[in-house]
Amino acid sequence: MQNTRHLPVLLREVLEGLSPGEGETVLDATVGLGGHSAAFLRAxxxxxxxxxxxxDSENLAEARQRLQSLPGRKTFEHCNFRELPDMALPHCDVIFADLGVSSPHYDDPERGFSFREDSPLDLRFDRESGETAAAFIARSTPGEMQRVLFRYGEVRQARALALRIAEQKPQTTKELSTCVEFVCKFRAKSVLPQVFQALRIAVNGELDALAVLLRHAPPLLKEEGRMGVISFHSLEDRMVKHAFRLLTTPERDGRTGAIATPARFELLTKKPIKAGEQEIAANPRARSARLRMIKRAF
Ligand SMILES: C[S@@+](CC[C@H](N)C(=O)[O-])C[C@H]1O[C@@H](n2cnc3c(N)ncnc32)[C@H](O)[C@@H]1O
Known part of the structure; x- marks a missing residue:
């Protein structure tokens, strides 16, 4: 039976682009509930x-259970992909990351991801380590909070909101929403997702982790190996685009313009792949998904 809690985003496009084949080694850096990985295992x-x-150890446990009956050898690791440089990983045919949040994060009110529920402000992917959003708010200066809101959420009233947050020190999703309503008035509804996104990115160090992944994963690919990343907001997509462009651009002789060192990777996606209308209708989260892929040439 299909698990409707998490429909894997852009599944057909991922399989077509990364084409996992019989006997190959696949690294899924964000297994979530195992939607994409189930298809990788079948392939x-x-x-x-x-x-x-x-x-997230809870997602990992659910994926392990869901994938156990499928063929193939499986290794499960509870860790952040920012630990990649310290992991003893084999060379891979396919590396994949589907960034960000999964449905259980929103569905479980205890996790603090949803501003529609009243719950403690946690927002961590890994509830076993790191600082909660409430603790982060409690120790942040208004200047730090303003930077987080502006940089990670592109919140226009970042300064006023940071001052209000510093004054009120909200500890629950409801208290934070009240701060946003106080400052942003009728615009609050559209600003709330940006505020939660900003705090989530800060608390989980998401952009730093992505930078590590983009630097350390491509060298792990075997010759002809493929890597794909699905991102969900422009900050992430920009990082993936730049990293993949650098990897796929040959070094040229400054004087003659001739190729001095050919690029080790080639772009499989000149433009990011987006979900079609049908997928978006079935899974609204797919609307902001952007898939970019590269292939190791030699
Ligand atoms: C969108 S979900 C993945 C869904 C999965 N592709 C599926 O089909 O079920 C993203 C997952 O990545 C995890 N995650 C996010 N950032 C991570 C990181 N830096 N390291 C490891 N896991 C991360 C989250 O805990 C979440 O389970």
Whole structure:
């Protein structure tokens, strides 16, 4: 039976682009509930090896259970992909990351991801380590909070809101929403998702982790290996685009313009792949998804 709690985003496009094949090694750096990984396992069959990572131990446990009956060797690691440089990983045919939040994060009111529920402000992917959003708010200066709101949420009234947050020190989703309503008035409804996104990115160090992934994952690819990343907001997509462009651009001789060192990678997606109307209708979260892929040439 299909797990409707998390419909894997852009699944057909991921499989077409990354084309996992029989006997291959696949690293899923964000296994979540295992939607994409289930399809990877079916493709790599008995002789394949799936290495599945997630920062969220509850999601990882659910993925492990869901994937256990499928063929292929499986290794599950509870860790953040920012730990990639310290992990002893084999070379891979496919590396994949589907960034950000999964449905259980929103569905469980205890996690503090949804501003529609009243709950403690947690917002961590990994509830076993790190600082909650409430603790982050409690220790942040108005200047730090303003930077987080502006940089990660592109919140226009970042300064006024940061001052209000510093004054009120909200500890629950409701208290934070009240601060946003006080400052942003009738615009509050549209600003709330930006504020929650900003805090989530800060609390989980999401952009730093992505930078590590983009730097350390491509060298792990075997010759002809493929890597794909799905991002959900422009800050992430910009980072993926720049990293992939650098990897796929040859070095040229400054004087003659001739290629001095050919690029080790080629772009599989000149433009990011987006979900079609049908997928968006079935899964509104797919609306902001952007898939970019590269391939190791030699
Ligand atoms: C969008 S979901 C993945 C869904 C998955 N592709 C599926 O089909 O079920 C993103 C997952 O990545 C995890 N995650 C986010 N950032 C992470 C990081 N830096 N390291 C490891 N896991 C991370 C989250 O905990 C979440 O489970």
């Amino acid at each position: 790599i069959e008995e002789k394949g090896h799936l290495i599945a990572i997630d920062a």
